[in-house]
Amino acid sequence: MLKKYLLIYFECIKISVSTAITYRLNFLLDNFIMIVSNILFPLVTLLIYGSGAEFPGWSLYEVLLIQAVFTMSTAVANIFFNGLLWATMHHVIDGSLEIVLIKPVDCLFYLIASTVDFSSTSLLIGGIIMFAVALSHVGAVTALMVLQFIVLFLAGVCVMMGISLIMAATSFKWVGNSRLPEIFNSIKYFGRYPQNIFPKAISAFTSFIIPVAMIGYFPAAALLGEADVTAFAIILPCLAFTAAGVLLFRHMVHLYEGVGG
Amino acid sequence: MMNFVLKKLKVIWAVALVTYKEWSAYRTHAMVSIFVGPVYFIVQYFIWSAVYSGKTSLNGLELSEMLKYFGVTTLIGYLTMDFADWNLQMLVRTGKFLTFAIRPIHHRFFALSQKIGHRVLGLLFEFLPCLFIFTFVFRVNLRPANYGWAVISVILAFFMNLYMNYLIGMTAFWLVQASGVRSVYLLLQSVFSGGLVPLVFFPEALQKVLLFLPFQYVSYVPAMVFIGRYTLGNISLPIPQIVGLQALAVLITALVNELVYRLSMKRFTGVGA
Amino acid sequence: MAIIDVKNLTKTYYTYRRGSGFTAVLKSFFRRERVCVNAVQDVSFQVEEGEIAGILGPNGAGKSTTIKMLTGSLYPTSGYISVMGYTPYRDRKTYVNHIGAVFGQKSQLIWDIPPIDSFHMNKAIYSIPDKEFRKTLDELTGMFGLEDVIEKPTRVLSLGERMKCEFVMAMLHRPKIVFLDEPTIGLDVIAKQRIRSFIREMNRHGVTFILTTHDLEDVEQLARKVIIINHGKKVFDDTLQNLKMNLGAKKIIRLVLTKPMAEIKLGGIKVIEKNSDFEYTLEVSLENSSINTVVKQLAEMCEFSDISIKELPMEKIITEIYENKDVQ
Numbered sequence: 001m002l003k004k005y006l007l008i009y010f011e012c013i014k015i016s017v018s019t020a021i022t023y024r025l026n027f028l029l030d031n032f033i034m035i036v037s038n039i040l041f042p043l044v045t046l047l048i049y050g051s052g053a054e055f056p057g058w059s060l061y062e063v064l065l066i067q068a069v070f071t072m073s074t075a076v077a078n079i080f081f082n083g084l085l086w087a088t089m090h091h092v093i094d095g096s097l098e099i100v101l102i103k104p105v106d107c108l109f110y111l112i113a114s115t116v117d118f119s120s121t122s123l124l125i126g127g128i129i130m131f132a133v134a135l136s137h138v139g140a141v142t143a144l145m146v147l148q149f150i151v152l153f154l155a156g157v158c159v160m161m162g163i164s165l166i167m168a169a170t171s172f173k174w175v176g177n178s179r180l181p182e183i184f185n186s187i188k189y190f191g192r193y194p195q196n197i198f199p200k201a202i203s204a205f206t207s208f209i210i211p212v213a214m215i216g217y218f219p220a221a222a223l224l225g226e227a228d229v230t231a232f233a234i235i236l237p238c239l240a241f242t243a244a245g246v247l248l249f250r251h252m253v254h255l256y257e258g259v260g261g
Numbered sequence: 262m263m264n265f266v267l268k269k270l271k272v273i274w275a276v277a278l279v280t281y282k283e284w285s286a287y288r289t290h291a292m293v294s295i296f297v298g299p300v301y302f303i304v305q306y307f308i309w310s311a312v313y314s315g316k317t318s319l320n321g322l323e324l325s326e327m328l329k330y331f332g333v334t335t336l337i338g339y340l341t342m343d344f345a346d347w348n349l350q351m352l353v354r355t356g357k358f359l360t361f362a363i364r365p366i367h368h369r370f371f372a373l374s375q376k377i378g379h380r381v382l383g384l385l386f387e388f389l390p391c392l393f394i395f396t397f398v399f400r401v402n403l404r405p406a407n408y409g410w411a412v413i414s415v416i417l418a419f420f421m422n423l424y425m426n427y428l429i430g431m432t433a434f435w436l437v438q439a440s441g442v443r444s445v446y447l448l449l450q451s452v453f454s455g456g457l458v459p460l461v462f463f464p465e466a467l468q469k470v471l472l473f474l475p476f477q478y479v480s481y482v483p484a485m486v487f488i489g490r491y492t493l494g495n496i497s498l499p500i501p502q503i504v505g506l507q508a509l510a511v512l513i514t515a516l517v518n519e520l521v522y523r524l525s526m527k528r529f530t531g532v533g534a
Numbered sequence: 535m536a537i538i539d540v541k542n543l544t545k546t547y548y549t550y551r552r553g554s555g556f557t558a559v560l561k562s563f564f565r566r567e568r569v570c571v572n573a574v575q576d577v578s579f580q581v582e583e584g585e586i587a588g589i590l591g592p593n594g595a596g597k598s599t600t601i602k603m604l605t606g607s608l609y610p611t612s613g614y615i616s617v618m619g620y621t622p623y624r625d626r627k628t629y630v631n632h633i634g635a636v637f638g639q640k641s642q643l644i645w646d647i648p649p650i651d652s653f654h655m656n657k658a659i660y661s662i663p664d665k666e667f668r669k670t671l672d673e674l675t676g677m678f679g680l681e682d683v684i685e686k687p688t689r690v691l692s693l694g695e696r697m698k699c700e701f702v703m704a705m706l707h708r709p710k711i712v713f714l715d716e717p718t719i720g721l722d723v724i725a726k727q728r729i730r731s732f733i734r735e736m737n738r739h740g741v742t743f744i745l746t747t748h749d750l751e752d753v754e755q756l757a758r759k760v761i762i763i764n765h766g767k768k769v770f771d772d773t774l775q776n777l778k779m780n781l782g783a784k785k786i787i788r789l790v791l792t793k794p795m796a797e798i799k800l801g802g803i804k805v806i807e808k809n810s811d812f813e814y815t816l817e818v819s820l821e822n823s824s825i826n827t828v829v830k831q832l833a834e835m836c837e838f839s840d841i842s843i844k845e846l847p848m849e850k851i852i853t854e855i856y857e858n859k860d861v862q
Binding site for chain 2: 025029032033036037040043044047048050051052053054055056174178179180182183186187189190193194196197198199202
């Protein structure tokens, strides 16, 4: 069973890659746009520090570390999950979700697998480079910290997935509102900066309720030796958030099946 | 003469009305800004409050002015943004531009009328609610140093954006895949118009280059007119002068626009679409 | 009085040949092979005021190019065009005030709002006075029965309703000439009939129509004058009657036999289709004998329970013209 799903996923990746090669110019252009539009906020950080100011208690490279992690997480989510929103919207508007529902695989799995999109490869590479540079300037990193980082990073990716799912689920209701991503992206902003610049109320929200702080801040904090119990406690809300996303999406598909689009 | 003006006004009214109706079918579209705008501002608020701790001024701006800057650029955006480039490109690509070539209307004038219709919606459903939130809930002081110059500057920015976007849209007459050009332009614009961070934060050498580029006139200049002081590349200008410069920039862009329009129409009627 | 006068109209394009495959595309950055396309070659014709003229031709023949030149949105490489005394491409800004056009695939209606709002927009664009606008609007929508339809957003209307609204929109300013590019494409039979009777009715009011079409029924039901263009050249320019008589007098006879016949052989008769030994479709040439004689001969040869006699279908006539370039 698992094998079957792995095979399907692998096929989908092959298709995505060959499409990218066929439409080379578009692929390169999309990659260029993706990376440039997503590194603007670290640019602002550089400009701030370049003007002689700083986020209190944080060196330039420490802040860049947070933003590099955020970028890598964004890239991973773009590659693996973000196609889901557009595919769902497109199917709902055209009334063609039936085509997916009659396939002998799980609907959600199929939509996620078939929308793998490597246009964010450049962003991932850029993020990794930024990450390496920042990391090399922040002091010793132990194996334990790396382990903690991996766990928290994955939790952050789960949050990204949860957001994708919730966005896709709401697109069933708010049909054709192409500005949906803007709403969720604006909340993600909170995860790009050191949490101590925000009042307790906000950082509690961004840690426990919509845990966007896990996307950039907490995994980076781990590599700075500052991951405490709270950070790991937040893993729970992350998983809960993701589970909520899956349930919501499935629920909307169920409703769709009842109404026929 | 009077007849001419009246006729033009009638066209603006008709097209604007149509565009307004077209988009008010998508009111929720505009209302997203009521959420996104304030959230974005909140994030900026905490970033700059933290960055300014222990400092009164950064690159010539105080904290209150920074906050005013972000509030103002967001609000001005609701009044001056448009999709003229996208609309024109789509018309040319689908061949529908032909339906304008066979009617007695200058398409750019049509685009202007469309923008007026859209922005009236923007005024009602984006600008006013966000203005309310910024002023009364966040208690940010957004009052311009001088109302007169501020209004003029915003109107100039309205036209500047239209002419620039329309220029980009016209590349569709010349290039098959014009979307690449558009994307590059939008990226440059988003950074160098001052929407990301006040232009004085960039290295001075770059600032001197930006003095000669049209991007600043869409966001940075009107925002600084609100704050009451203009500096770029170590050059400071009094407000009347910078607004005058803005007007000149709009004029030049309009002329370039008309030139390219005529060349584009010549090409369109020579090659077909 | 000829309202349209076209002489030696020619339109030549230059396009560039890009290869497929990476090296060819790369090469094309440096040196491109110029290909000359003769879209329209030395076409001349006239259309009288108050006529309905049909322009036929296979895909890529040059019909749309010709129409675009007539509307002034494309200028010719050489030649002379005069419509209502204007030179379309030169006088475009004033000229377009007096023409209407419906392009089958390119809609003037705005998608998300009711047609009536798009109509008001054209009212402003063409400077139509209020009273006249109301009168024309009521008349046109009345002819199609669109009173309720025009208040609904365009996107909820059927293709047929949209097409009718498209016609109304194109004629609000009472143009003397209307150009139609594939106006009935994609429509169901009833919608097509409605549009055709609308065109006939408006023509009775004095409007001249030029239409390009693939639909031969459009031509049969509407056009008095038929122009056929193939490979950019005019290959036929005459009345519909003459078109039908063009391939010599021919008829199609279908027979259903009571006694099977292995074959039917008769001078001047060609078997087009044989479904079985009982069903035959014959093409009969009447150059040398009358239909009376042929039917008598057939009655002697075979016993049939059903016989139908029809004219040569338009398709066949047109196809033959498409294939022989010099039939006049």
